[in-house]
Amino acid sequence: MIVRTKEMNSKSNATLLRNSKNPRAPLLIYTSLALVFFVAALWAARVSVAQKQAVADDFYPAWADHAQYLQPLRVVDTDSALGRRNLHPKNITLKEMARMHGHLCDGLVTSWVQLNVALRLLFPDGVVDRTDLRIVSRNCPCCVDAGAWMTGARINQGTLMLDNSVGVGFIVQRISTGAAVRVSQRPGFYPAPLAELEQSIRTRCAQGESASSTAIDRFEDGADEYSRKLLNTPPDQAVIVERLADYHFPDHSQNPIATRSDTINRDAPRTMPQPAVTQQR
Numbered sequence: 001m002i003v004r005t006k007e008m009n010s011k012s013n014a015t016l017l018r019n020s021k022n023p024r025a026p027l028l029i030y031t032s033l034a035l036v037f038f039v040a041a042l043w044a045a046r047v048s049v050a051q052k053q054a055v056a057d058d059f060y061p062a063w064a065d066h067a068q069y070l071q072p073l074r075v076v077d078t079d080s081a082l083g084r085r086n087l088h089p090k091n092i093t094l095k096e097m098a099r100m101h102g103h104l105c106d107g108l109v110t111s112w113v114q115l116n117v118a119l120r121l122l123f124p125d126g127v128v129d130r131t132d133l134r135i136v137s138r139n140c141p142c143c144v145d146a147g148a149w150m151t152g153a154r155i156n157q158g159t160l161m162l163d164n165s166v167g168v169g170f171i172v173q174r175i176s177t178g179a180a181v182r183v184s185q186r187p188g189f190y191p192a193p194l195a196e197l198e199q200s201i202r203t204r205c206a207q208g209e210s211a212s213s214t215a216i217d218r219f220e221d222g223a224d225e226y227s228r229k230l231l232n233t234p235p236d237q238a239v240i241v242e243r244l245a246d247y248h249f250p251d252h253s254q255n256p257i258a259t260r261s262d263t264i265n266r267d268a269p270r271t272m273p274q275p276a277v278t279q280q281r
């Protein structure tokens, strides 16, 4: 046992007094505080970035990331507004297209798969020249976005023709060679009950009635299930391909205009309340 004497306490107090008068002590305190604030700010920034990433990527489900037959598409464009053709190709992905389009949907996935089949046939070297294409698409919000983005075809340049008679599919033509292919959906691949449900929702909306939240939920679940199946199926089992000899691209002045159809339920109530910050599925 140590017994502190008066003399020891006196020496100890003197030492404390000397330390408190150390001219470097305030600097050490300020440096320590600055370090603590820096670490706290760094942590807060990392949490904020992680939250933003979770919110920003919520539109794209994890099952699409791991789909068996999903690959990037290699494309070339031009270097600038007056530029030459790119020297090196770039990759574009379904996820980037979903971000551009606004959501991942069955129409977008179907278009991605069908156009991939057509483009890989027209460009056997695997690099798609988006300066050398024109297409025919039916007028639906998802397939027209996909067609324009994946091929470089545009309504305003007369290279994207809208024709509802092509059905669920596209006609794609390589301008420089004239080679053309038609791609369409293999009958029976899209579930008939899902098509009926979609039609019933559209009919109700067209009649000015609101669709039920459960019906919208059931359609979204079914559409996701279909998209997942499509991305995990060999494309030749889901897509019919037909080469078109001497194909003449139609008159682009006949483009039929239609109102946007993928926003008709934007104000419908949700079945379940959504969390403020959602995590990636």
Ligand SMILES: [Zn+2]
Pocket: 101, 103, 104, 105, 107, 108, 141, 142, 262
């Ligand atoms: Zn869509």
